[in-house]
Amino acid sequence: MESLGWWVIIAVVLFFLIRRNDKSGKKDINRKANEPSRGAKSRVLDASAQSCWLPMGHAVEIQGYSVPGGMIYVGDGLANGRGIDVEPSLINPKLKVNRREVDYSGDHMGYWPSYSNIHPASRAAYLEWLAGGRKDSSANIGYVFLFFYGLERRCLLDPNKHSVSATEILEITREVQRLRDLYAEKSGSFDGYSARFLDAIKLNSSPETILSENPASDPNMRNKSEILVKFALGKAASADQPIPVGWALAWVCQDPEIKLRTSAKRCPEEFQALFRARYAERYGEGLVIKPGKTQARFYYAPASNSLSGVHDSQLYNGPSVPDVLTLKKPRRLISEFTDEVMDELDSYSRFVGREKESRGSFQALALMPKPISKLFEKPEVAAFREKLFERLGTEDIAEIPGQWIFEQFPTGKPDQMTKKEAVLLAQAFEKIGLGVVPDVRFTNHKPTLAQPAVIFRLREGAPSAPSKEFELAALLMRLSIMVADSDGEISSEEEQHLERHLESGLGLEAGERDRLRAHLQWLPKDAATRGMTGLKKRVEALDIVARTAIGNVLVTVASSDGEIDAREVAMLQKLYRLLGLDPNNVYMQAHAIAAAPVTVRSAQPQTDDYKIPKKPGGEVSQGEPPRVALDEAALSRKRHDTEQVKALLSSIFSDEPEEEEIEIKVLSNETSNSSIAGLDSEHSVLVREIISQQKWTRVELEVLASKHSLLLDGALDTINEAALDLCGAPLIEEDADSFEIDVEIVEEMTA
Template sequence: MNVLKGFWHRLLQLIRGLQWLWTLDQTYRPRPSRPPLAEIDPREIAPLTAAAPPEEKAPTARWYRAGEACQVQGISLADGLIYQGLAPRSRSACSPFLLDPSLPLAAAIEGPVPLSTAAPQAYADLSPQQRRCFLEWLAQGRQAPHIPVGYILTFIAGLETRILHLLAQPPDLSNPVEELLTLLLELERLYHCYLGIEAVSTWCHQLLELCQVQLARSCQPETLVALLPQNELPLALRVALGLRVQQNQTLPLCLLWAWYGSSGATTSLRTPAKRCPQEFEALLMIHAPASFRLPPDRPVLPPLILTYRSPYSLGPSRSEPWTPPPALEVVRTLEVEILLKTWDPLQPWLERVTHALDPYSRFLGRNPDRRGSPAAVAWLPPEIMTAFGNETVRTLQTWLQQRLAEQPWALVPGRELIHPWAGAGVDKLKKKEADLLRQLLAGFGVGFEPDLASTGTVFQARHTVVLFRLDSQVSHSSAPSADWDVAIAAVEFLAALEMQRPQTETSKPLGENLPLFQTLKLRSEEKVRLEALWIARQHRALPWRRAIAKLKKLTLDEQQRLISLLDQLPTPPPQAARWEDLQHQIRLGLATAEPTAPAPDLADLSAKTDSTPDAPPGIDLPPASSPALALDARLLQARHQDSHGAAQLLAEIFTEDTESPGDGSSLGALPQINSALGLDVFHHQLLQSMGQQILWQRSELEALAAEQGLMLDGALENLNDVAFDHCDEPLTEGEDPIAVNDWVYQSLQAA
């Protein structure tokens, strides 16, 4: 046994010796030298690779603008205005309010989940149930009424972070300004939605001022005014005006008017500015200068310094620490309230606009339900007619443009003007309505003939009307020229002569047919209107008696100018004899007539002879050269005086118990004649009484006629004959009740 143990011991020593010899051989064996680097093939060098770090998702956190939709763990947020995505490893100011989709979220909740404090919370610090509640409030439009205030403040804190980021951008960039507008609108919405929560309304108000200040520095004045709240003095307006005063710039009109309205100064304005504020502002912006220079002796203004401090301090969250921004000086400018209380550059312009809108304001005061109608728009200044008219006004303006698109004048049926104004069933406008229609069309730069202002008559639906363009540079409300009445009377007279000629669709211009009109002292717009009247009368001239009546209404001086005008008329060959005869008659009639005489003298009546059968009706013929019977005018006058004395004597003897009808004159007195209408005093008095109302019972008019000693039917027939002669229409219509045509009555009164 001992022999065996010795054998194994010697064998183990032998193995250890062989191992030691092999190690010596490997250590001291000579090695081949290393070749030069140039001889090494780069492909033989194995690449060195480091250990790959654990896989990490790239950060995706960003700001979603208003209306930009996103999804957070299956919940759709369509309105934007949030930070969402995976947060980067580095610290970020948006991290506390970042909606991180990697954080756990509860599957469902029942009702709002309360928070531990009524202050902003970091999204990472919320529990899964609280995150679910916050995301559902965002998804439902951020307007749920019963929501813990901490969720609302957390959302507002994210808006604050974005606003402060935009304030750090250059103010001339358009994108920050546009985004500030959207943030301002969202803050206003939250302010009104949660007005009862003081913490929300206070913070929203501070951020709104912050946005307003930035907009005042960056926006154009017109854009800024459109964003300002009404009926209050916003901070943005004070800053915008203060910055311009500080830099000695001109003050824009829109900013001054906004200050005027916000500071309560409009309460001192008169009724037009209060009754029609939109029309007032539009007209002011057109007429007043676009900007005003500062007064050289302006007072020293105190500084206006605005700072902002976040009302909440969000403590360190479990995820990342966050500190609210320090106090920030937003703007340093001047306080302009003192300046604008002592300097009012708008006052003279406000007076002008008030005067221009006064007729329109009075019309709206009587007709508050007709705003925008054609009758209301007719009282507006032409500059703003289109902007404040209704669909009827816009349709009428389009129709006028189409009619006068490629020609200076156009012939249209009268119904195409009357029906849009008064309705399809109306055939004639009243005098006041015709005046308003003329004002409305003049505002659109269009005139028409025959017009009430020039001819004294109102066209009807069946008549032909001439539309023509007016000169936009001319004031059409100025008084007519001295020769205007003469020119109108001459056109009416000459058109009546032309009635026997065939009517054509077109007529030669007045300047070619009647060169003598160029000698009259007329303005250019009056010549255009005169030519339009001439064209209209080619289609419907006045009756001969009415044309002569117009001539006799002229003054003596105008009659003399008309006679001189007629002497220059060219003689048409087809009607030479009749032309000379009528020309002679009218010259003689005008020269001997006295339009203002109350009654014709008997001596003048005795000199007149019977008219020939061939003469047109209504024309006074000259006295015969050799009368068949000579009357002694002095003897006739003496007989008349004797008869008058006898009538007075008989009236004293045969006195009735009751008062005599009429105006109380004696029975023998001759009735006075109204020379303009040809009515005696009784018919004239009845006409005056009928004008008191437009609808009479027959018994009432019979009583009025009896007071004048007249029979009603005969009196109405006489009055209607006079109305036809002067107005081409009857005075009354109907049997019982009896309607009085107001326009005819007014025309007879003006005659």
């Protein structure tokens, strides 16, 4: 029994010894299996970067691939920036490559790839991309990054130990820019890393030229790099120099504390152009900033995780510059200025957001700020502009066919305009330096397809809305033309007198006088304005003093050509009745104009005219009919008697805004239950409640959503998708547990 016990003990010991050996063997097998990815740690990493670096233009054969162009590390034993592992961009020619199953799609690529660790099929794809000249735009972005890691190392790490020429640095930056042209739009990550790399190299290699350069800026590419912006602003501030417009624009595009709204993002080119124009107007050569005490520091976050520790002392070793980005006042000034620029673009942005193909059209021109209007017009708009100025020639006023307008300015209905369309038309003409008559903003008449319009040169500072004086002048002109034209023709004397009397008598500004002359030329062309339609309502708003004064002016105008015939008298009497005046007072007013007693003779069969006598010494032909004799000197005095006309201003009609307000309210009530941006009724009602305030907490919105039997996250996705489809931007932006409503998108969605 005792011997049996010893055998049991020996058997147990042998069992555990064998089991331990099995485990040890398995560990060896696992280690060998992982050797391609971890074997580098067991080797001595003593290769120099200089010995592994293949300069530009040098070709190399790797695993059957002929790789041209150089700019890569090839060899074995090169440590990464931390010295604890293999350099990820190093191509070890001894590692296996699977050419039968090439990983073009990059399925086996990790987030931070290293050539020594990636799958053999991925190595084949990478080498094939290199062999093809690094220009296959369909390549997986991981392969581009793997190559980029080497360029980062060569420019930012190697110069600390080896000689890297300025020429080589320049060649590398050109290569990175070439890669950006191919892949930046494809990968936002590569776009950001490569942009920051180029900025870091610029600061490191040629800081003295930075301030004089014109940097790239794009409102849709935010926060890519602050390195050069920080340096340029600090450099300008330290030298007490103005900040050039290019750097001011780069500042607002890169500073995360400056919010850019939809108008800047939807219309980036227009925003940049307007920013430049307004910046020059506001600040001349540029905004001057007083430097603070905080000095700027510069950091670079490399794409390669092996290059940690690349800091400001390695990027810039020149004289210190102040950190302007830490100052509150300059940021507030440039932010407020940027808001003003975006405000100017808001209407234009909303229009092109609704009408995707309208950018550069004549309609879009109406809403575009004038300083940039010529920069973005379509060729057909430029041709129309040229056509209009050819029609003007050397004159200040010219007539154009109504058809021209409707061909260039499409409307909802083919032969007529809404008031909104007519306003846009007038604004579009303003942008090309012309006024147009009729202009619905001034006289409530709209262009028609059948009737000619009149254009005139618009002087700088001309008003775009009527003054009370102009409104009165337009009314008197309309009434006067009805009288002057009642004898079948309008004499030049009648037109000249009408123009002089209204211009001087009402004290019109120069721009208003230009418009009134154009209005005078247009009025006889439109028969509709010579009728009584629409006049009664305006006249009823005038008191008896004003109406009497108008009647007196009408008689004066009618007699300006030296005679008043029976048809003019008839029209004057008709207008007197419209004015609520005694028609017989026409004769009294005509007599009052004369300096001498007037003899009214009985009408003869041959004529019913009244004529001012000829000057003394003149002969009257036999058979000439008797007329009302009026003294021209008294007539002249009356033409210059403007005080009575000015008295009308206290009681003249207004723009009748009450009707418009009522119309808006009714429209609001009618649409309270209508769909917003194509959403169903539940989501539309939720939108109306959400836009009642600009900021919400998640709890508040969850309560609102549940009230309409909606799940908040799904409802927000649905609403924002509708906003993106309509406006190109979301309505609701989430920040942690708070939500902010984009006011500009609200206006577009509910327009």
